[in-house]
Amino acid sequence: MRIQSHATLIIGEDDTAVETRVNMHAALAVCSDPLESSDGRSPCGTCRNCRLLKSTGEHYDIIRVTKSEDKQQLTIDVIRAIIDSAPVMPVQAPHKVYIIRDAGDMNASASNALLKLLEEPPSKVVFLLTGKRVKDFLPTIRSRCVIERISSERTSAAEDKNALAIFEAFGNRNPSLLATECLKLEKGLTTAELRAVLHSLYRLFSNAAVTPGADARQSLLALEVILPLTELYRPPASIGAGHAAGTLMVRLTAILLN
Numbered sequence: 242m243r244i245q246s247h248a249t250l251i252i253g254e255d256d257t258a259v260e261t262r263v264n265m266h267a268a269l270a271v272c273s274d275p276l277e278s279s280d281g282r283s284p285c286g287t288c289r290n291c292r293l294l295k296s297t298g299e300h301y302d303i304i305r306v307t308k309s310e311d312k313q314q315l316t317i318d319v320i321r322a323i324i325d326s327a328p329v330m331p332v333q334a335p336h337k338v339y340i341i342r343d344a345g346d347m348n349a350s351a352s353n354a355l356l357k358l359l360e361e362p363p364s365k366v367v368f369l370l371t372g373k374r375v376k377d378f379l380p381t382i383r384s385r386c387v388i389e390r391i392s393s394e395r396t397s398a399a400e401d402k403n404a405l406a407i408f409e410a411f412g413n414r415n416p417s418l419l420a421t422e423c424l425k426l427e428k429g430l431t432t433a434e435l436r437a438v439l440h441s442l443y444r445l446f447s448n449a450a451v452t453p454g455a456d457a458r459q460s461l462l463a464l465e466v467i468l469p470l471t472e473l474y475r476p477p478a479s480i481g482a483g484h485a486a487g488t489l490m491v492r493l494t495a496i497l498l499n
């Protein structure tokens with residue numbers, strides 16, 4: 242992940258993919274010692290904040306906000322509770338994170354209160370908002386957030402199989418099998434199919450990155466390799482399958498051997 246803004250709006254139809262992205266942002270925000278690389282930053286996986294999150298899936302400084310059970314929308318009292326607690330310093334992480342799910346589903350007074358909060362954010366606070374459509378948010382709220390859209394394109398079984406083979410070779414720390422599986426991507430795939438494989442791989446590694454017990458740090462490093470490739474394959478794609486296969490192979494192998 243390259244930058245972390247004080248407010249990020251994550252838009253997507255696929256709840257699992259949105260949740261995964263939210264968790265990645267939250268993990269980075271609470272890490273005491275993020276790893277820096279030319280591709281951006283990722284959680285270290287070893288500091289006490291990373292270890293707490295990895296072992297329990299939760300952290301004192303990650304607060305998940307949802308609507309009250311008897312309400313259809315997020316209401317102003319939910320936002321007021323955030324306004325009251327946000328200025329209090331984080332318990333042990335460098336940032337306190339508020340995850341506000343379905344934040345597009347908010348009445349006008351709640352939206353306006355949220356806007357005020359985003360306009361003058363307390364220090365050391367990161368807001369992660371999610372929603373299905375950008376248009377559900379006030380333009381003034383959108384303009385205060387970095388917007389990330391998650392593609393919901395479905396992949397076919399064949400592409401999932403390709404991705405799974407690469408993911409498993411990586412997980413088994415088998416560089417030669419990893420090379421073989423990556424190089425298969427060079428042959429016979431259209432740009433759309435290659436993109437689907439990359440998205441499928443992205444999902445596999447994203448899930449592993451937040452699964453307690455999995456090697457989260459390795460998975461996050463792998464995501465730093467895959468994410469730029471999925472961006473490059475946005476139409477009109479400017480790079481060939483050989484480039485994708487070669488980059489994946491070289492960079493994933495380097496992570497394994499480190």
Ligand SMILES: [Zn+2]
Pocket residue numbers: 271272273274275284285286287288289290291292
């Ligand atoms: Zn850490």
